[in-house]
Amino acid sequence: MSGLSQKPWIWSYLAALAAFGATMIVSGGQGGGSLFFAALTFASFAVIVGVGQMFVITLGPGNVDLSIPATMTLAATLALKFMDTNTSLMLPGLLIALGTGTACGIFNFGLILLLRIPPIIATLSSSFLFQSLAIWSNRGLRIKPPEPLADFATGGLVIPNLALVAIGVAVVAWIVLERAIVGRWILATGQNMRAAQLSGVPVNGVRFGVYVASAILASLSGFLLANFSGGANLNMGAEYMLTSIAVVVIGGSSIAGGNSNVPGVCGAALFMFLLVSMLNSYGFGAGARLILTGVIIMMVVVFASKRKYAA
Amino acid sequence: MTDLNTRPGAAVAPVVSLDGVHMSFGPVHALVDARFELWPGECVGLVGHNGAGKSTLVNVINGRLTPTQGKVRYSGHGGQSDAATGAQEAGIRSVFQELSLCPNLTVLENLRIPYRNIPRKAWRREARRMVLAALDEVFPDHGISADAVVGDLSIAERQMVEIAIAFAERDTEPALVILDEPTSSLDAAIAQQLLSHIKKFCAAGGTIIFISHLLGEIFEVATRILVMKDGRVTQDKQANAFTRDSLVDAMGHVVETSGRTQSARQRRAVGEEVARLNNGMTVHAGEIVGLAGLAGHGQAEALARFYMSRASVWRSTKTPEVAFVAGDRTRDGVMPLWSILKNLSLMTLREFSQNGLVNRSEEDRLYETWKERIKIKANNPLDPILSLSGGNQQKVLFAKALASSAPIVIMDDPMRGVDIGTKKEVYSMIRAEADTGRSFLWYSTETEEVLECDRVYVFRDGEISAELTGDMITEENLLRASFELQEATA
Numbered sequence: 001m002s003g004l005s006q007k008p009w010i011w012s013y014l015a016a017l018a019a020f021g022a023t024m025i026v027s028g029g030q031g032g033g034s035l036f037f038a039a040l041t042f043a044s045f046a047v048i049v050g051v052g053q054m055f056v057i058t059l060g061p062g063n064v065d066l067s068i069p070a071t072m073t074l075a076a077t078l079a080l081k082f083m084d085t086n087t088s089l090m091l092p093g094l095l096i097a098l099g100t101g102t103a104c105g106i107f108n109f110g111l112i113l114l115l116r117i118p119p120i121i122a123t124l125s126s127s128f129l130f131q132s133l134a135i136w137s138n139r140g141l142r143i144k145p146p147e148p149l150a151d152f153a154t155g156g157l158v159i160p161n162l163a164l165v166a167i168g169v170a171v172v173a174w175i176v177l178e179r180a181i182v183g184r185w186i187l188a189t190g191q192n193m194r195a196a197q198l199s200g201v202p203v204n205g206v207r208f209g210v211y212v213a214s215a216i217l218a219s220l221s222g223f224l225l226a227n228f229s230g231g232a233n234l235n236m237g238a239e240y241m242l243t244s245i246a247v248v249v250i251g252g253s254s255i256a257g258g259n260s261n262v263p264g265v266c267g268a269a270l271f272m273f274l275l276v277s278m279l280n281s282y283g284f285g286a287g288a289r290l291i292l293t294g295v296i297i298m299m300v301v302v303f304a305s306k307r308k309y310a311a
Numbered sequence: 312m313t314d315l316n317t318r319p320g321a322a323v324a325p326v327v328s329l330d331g332v333h334m335s336f337g338p339v340h341a342l343v344d345a346r347f348e349l350w351p352g353e354c355v356g357l358v359g360h361n362g363a364g365k366s367t368l369v370n371v372i373n374g375r376l377t378p379t380q381g382k383v384r385y386s387g388h389g390g391q392s393d394a395a396t397g398a399q400e401a402g403i404r405s406v407f408q409e410l411s412l413c414p415n416l417t418v419l420e421n422l423r424i425p426y427r428n429i430p431r432k433a434w435r436r437e438a439r440r441m442v443l444a445a446l447d448e449v450f451p452d453h454g455i456s457a458d459a460v461v462g463d464l465s466i467a468e469r470q471m472v473e474i475a476i477a478f479a480e481r482d483t484e485p486a487l488v489i490l491d492e493p494t495s496s497l498d499a500a501i502a503q504q505l506l507s508h509i510k511k512f513c514a515a516g517g518t519i520i521f522i523s524h525l526l527g528e529i530f531e532v533a534t535r536i537l538v539m540k541d542g543r544v545t546q547d548k549q550a551n552a553f554t555r556d557s558l559v560d561a562m563g564h565v566v567e568t569s570g571r572t573q574s575a576r577q578r579r580a581v582g583e584e585v586a587r588l589n590n591g592m593t594v595h596a597g598e599i600v601g602l603a604g605l606a607g608h609g610q611a612e613a614l615a616r617f618y619m620s621r622a623s624v625w626r627s628t629k630t631p632e633v634a635f636v637a638g639d640r641t642r643d644g645v646m647p648l649w650s651i652l653k654n655l656s657l658m659t660l661r662e663f664s665q666n667g668l669v670n671r672s673e674e675d676r677l678y679e680t681w682k683e684r685i686k687i688k689a690n691n692p693l694d695p696i697l698s699l700s701g702g703n704q705q706k707v708l709f710a711k712a713l714a715s716s717a718p719i720v721i722m723d724d725p726m727r728g729v730d731i732g733t734k735k736e737v738y739s740m741i742r743a744e745a746d747t748g749r750s751f752l753w754y755s756t757e758t759e760e761v762l763e764c765d766r767v768y769v770f771r772d773g774e775i776s777a778e779l780t781g782d783m784i785t786e787e788n789l790l791r792a793s794f795e796l797q798e799a800t801a
Contacts, residue, residue: 181664185660188649191646191648194643195642195643195646196646197624199657200622205626
């Protein structure tokens with residue numbers, strides 16, 4: 001009774017497995033290995049931004065970071081422009097990306113705190129700023145990443161290198177959420193901010209940290225994505241607006257905050273990619289694919305939330 | 312409608328009759344074999360400790376819970392419709408201890424919620440008239456606007472609105488009004504208004520179920536008293552068959568002879584000043600400072616401001632200066648999604664953990680210590696906090712604050728809904744803590760608690776109207792300091 005059926009995240013893995021199986025049926029078992037490799041690679045980007053979004057959503061109703069795509073784009077653009085395919089500048093390039101993320105996070109929370117704008121509006125409006133900065137700085141040029149970085153991002157032995165990064169991020173996030181004091185503070189703030197404050201939780205510090213962490217993870221994901229796909233482009237982050245939120249919700253975290261889990265984000269990220277490849281392999285056109293993606297996500301969310309009430 | 316019951320001479324039928332009603336939640340028997348009738352014109356006092364089954368009984372009567380065995384009959388109903396509808400049609404209204412108004416709606420809109428079939432045309436005007444009529448009737452000079460948003464009202468005003476809505480006229484007349492701790496957040500004068508309204512209502516043929524921890528109130532209004540213990544109605548007698556002592560005995564607590572008054576009167580040596588508030592209040596080490604006066608006269612705000620000035624929202628510390636015990640549990644205290652254990656440890660995580668991770672064996676030890684010290688009735692520390700009764704939730708909040716090393720503990724009317732036995736235990740615990748040099752700032756709406764303090768500030772209209780020390784702390788002095796100005800301006 002108290003076993004796996006009570007874990008809300010189990011459903012995202014079952015769904016991912018089902019999508020994988022359904023694809024294999026069509027292909028007659030061909031290409032399972034390469035599908036798995038691709039799923040891990042693409043899920044990695046979603047996991048990294050999804051973990052950041054998860055912490056933000058945990059902060060409670062109204063908290064969501066809509067600037068993730070723009071932060072990814074801006075960080076990747078600035079970092080690749082700085083490195084300019086120069087191998088010796090790889091580490092500083094990474095730091096430039098993460099520094100850009102930090103600045104974006106601070107800017108976001110500054111808007112929320114100082115101007116008292118709801119987070120959804122603050123991050124949406126700041127994302128226009130970040131996007132404009134990215135456009136202004138790269139002026140339509142597409143700069144290739146340094147060779148070793150591109151090799152790292154596309155390579156891997158048994159599992160892709162990117163998946164190792166994503167697993168590392170997920171493990172750290174799990175420790176923070178489940179074992180660290182900060183995790184307790186985040187969960188408490190999301191349930192009842194006033195009560196958390198009266199219990200000695202430094203709520204502003206917690207919220208600041210979460211928004212900055214979300215932006216840093218977005219910048220890391222953007223940096224990796226640009227290296228993976230051979231350069232930054234201006235709409236590279238676009239699909240991660242919805243993906244980052246969807247993986248949190250499908251993963252069984254509460255959209256109302258205060259109750260989140262990391263394993264679900266990973267399972268949901270796999271599912272999101274496998275779902276699209278399944279629909280591809282069944283030969284659906286782009287329109288039908290989008291509709292079916294939406295319908296299936298809705299079904300998973302409904303099913304997962306039903307389970308939660310029953311438990 | 313209710314004519315049958317209320318008109319003298321007509322065949323008088325019970326408003327509600329319970330026939331061998333059982334209610335169990337899984338293995339827990341919350342209500343066992345309840346059988347009694349409630350008659351028109353009765354005011355029934357319902358007493359018992361936290362967890363004795365009062366709330367379950369009340370919820371069975373008002374149709375929120377369907378009994379697992381037995382039958383609840385309402386006047387004029389054979390039980391053909393479901394219980395909730397039957398209860399509503401029979402004119403049964405409830406006011407709960409946990410306030411149940413919608414905070415985002417106005418006062419008159421909140422009347423509209425239980426009154427579903429209010430005539431559509433100009434319902435706002437009608438609802439405004441009804442709610443104001445009810446407020447005027449129960450609480451003369453209430454000063455509440457029908458267009459005020461409930462969330463902006465003080466907790467006492469919200470309670471007044473909720474009570475007034477229960478007594479308001481609708482398509483069905485109120486026949487039985489269930490009041491669950493209605494005075495817990497009201498000050499003495501307003502509570503008195505309610506009590507006199509209850510008497511008037513019963514004299515006119517209405518029936519009341521009155522739940523209160525304040526025995527004085529029970530004796531003042533009740534004509535009959537039901538005593539509950541462990542889910543059973545153990546005594547059911549006319550009110551004058553009880554004395555205070557026999558009633559307390561019946562509930563199962565031993566009357567303590569070592570009165571608190573002596574202990575409170577002993578002047579205790581206090582240390583040096585540890586804090587001075589903006590409004591001029593001072594606190595010394597080892598001192599219990601009371602904040603008294605009518606409810607909603609700025610005491611809670613003063614405490615909240617003081618807390619905020621001493622606790623950072625940016626950085627946490629291993630040595631906090633202040634700890635806070637919430638009175639309004641839902642708003643200020645409880646983490647509703649969490650277990651008892653996590654709620655208990657939240658305030659002290661930094662203190663008992665190193666290197667940023669929660670030290671979970673220390674956390675378990677914290678629970679064991681405080682479960683023993685404050686007698687939290689819980690089977691498993693991992694059970695959700697909301698599975699506890701209100702009084703036990705409050706104990707957890709107490710333990711949470713007392714467990715911290717903060718030299719100053721702020722208490723915002725923390726004893727609401729706590730039974731007498733627990734209160735006594737907490738009083739002695741506070742005293743023991745004060746003896747070790749800890750200071751307490753204690754806002755209370757109950758005179759008995761204010762008498763526990765070493766020094767008392769009486770608040771009136773947001774300002775300190777009097778400071779009482781030692782033998783000066785008497786009920787008379789408190790009342791005088793709370794009321795003087797109001798009489799002068801009236």
